Amino acid sequence: MDRAELINTAMTLLIAGFETTSNMISLGTAALLHHPAQLERFLAxxxxxxxxxxxxxxxxxxxxxxxxxxxxxxxxxxxDNLIRAGEGVLVSLPSANRDPAAFDDADALDLGRPARHHLAFSYGTHQCLGQSLARRELLLTFQTLFTRVPTLRLVDSVEEFDLKIGTRVHGFNSLNVTW
Structure with a gap:
């Protein structure tokens, strides 16, 4: 492995193994706090x-x-579209996960929705190898956070969220909360 490959591999491991889950924790926290009825469903x-x-x-x-x-x-x-062998194809995972043919009221957060067929971890040979760990980390974090800090609330409105711009992984630069 040359230096460039080593650096690329290290960056991929760091992004895939840390940044994705940490960003999902902050995004999930914000979503649950922004949708208090859904948070109540989660806790109950x-x-x-x-x-x-x-x-x-x-x-x-x-x-x-x-x-x-x-x-x-x-x-x-x-x-009605023919894609010929050798042609490029772009697949948007967020668009697939908001497909109204796959999910009723796809733009709404509904914690009671059967959503296990989502593509957040991609699919097939490109599927995330760390997805089982990520699921467990997310579950334990949300269970612990909202149980131990039941008065947690957002400081900023959704319009004021400090989103990361121009990154490969969606998330916040910061998420201001209080209790």
Whole structure:
């Protein structure tokens, strides 16, 4: 492995293994605090409901914002469109996770929604290897945070959130909360 490959691998591991989950924790916290009825459902639900709620948060907040690039290996028809072998294809995971054909009222956060077929971790050979760990970290963080700090609330309005701009992973520069 040359120096450039080593640096790229290290950056990928850091982003995939830390930044994605930490960003999802702050985004999920903000979403639950912004939707208090959903937070109440989360807290009232048992472990199985809460695990499913994490899946809905992953769908609703899909943090991998950059389209995935693929090359068709065979002629493929999608609806009325023919994609020829060798042509490039861009896949948007956030768009797929907001597809009204796959999810009723797709732009709404609904912790009771069956959302396990989301694509927040991609799919197939490009699927996230750390997804089981990420799911567990998210579940434990939300359970612990909202149980131990029940008066947690947002300081800023949604319009004032300090979002990261121009990054590969959607998230906040900071999230101001109080209790």
């Amino acid at each position: 639900g048992g472990g199985a409901f809460q695990a499913d709620a994490v899946e809905e948060l992953l769908r609703y907040l899909t943090i991998a914002q950059n389209p995935r690039q693929f090359v068709a290996v065979a002629d493929t028809r999608i609806g």
